Amino acid sequence: KQEVTQIPAALSVPEGENLVLNCSFTDSAIYNLQWFRQDPGKGLTSLLLIQSSQREQTSGRLNASLDKSSGRSTLYIAASQPGDSATYLCAVGPLYSGGGADGLTFGKGTHLIIQP
């Protein structure tokens, strides 16, 4: 059964710093990996999708990398801003169907606070 772990569980940094959020997964048989942010009381906003054949994806100040063989992904946030404060979730999509595992498997998230 796929397990996704995110470290750290919480992080508080001053505005302007660059930071890295970590995600690891136990089963490398994945189709893709997706990073989301979740604001309090809201749904999930998709940030980046990395297909299993890709190494990284970039969107604005965000860069996500994927090392499928080692079961790791990182989300790099450059020049952090108070508006980046949210919970960041990593999720992997299965390569094979069935067994009740056709959806994304999520980590428990990193709660990020950017201090003004």
Add this chain to the structure above:
Amino acid sequence: GAGVSQSPSNKVTEKGKDVELRCDPISGHTALYWYRQSLGQGLEFLIYFQGNSAPDKSGLPSDRFSAERTGGSVSTLTIQRTQQEDSAVYLCASSLGVRINEQFFGPGTRLTVL
């Protein structure tokens, strides 16, 4: 609308009652997913639809849970004889295809069972 919509946004019910949650996916998305987010369990996958078909229902927590999708669009998740442990936020997502495409989430339905 442009995004995934869900209704109601909040639902409070008494233990033993049935509830129905609705999801309206992004137009043209053939895949639709239901997830549940609770404090103790995090986000867990429940069921998906490809068109109107749900090939695998084994992710549903119990036989009190059922889901259907009609016309390849709107989906409803029904919970019969609700229990307090069903209290959670129920999230719906849609994508162009199953597993291979980016999933877009709705705002969720917060269910509270008293």
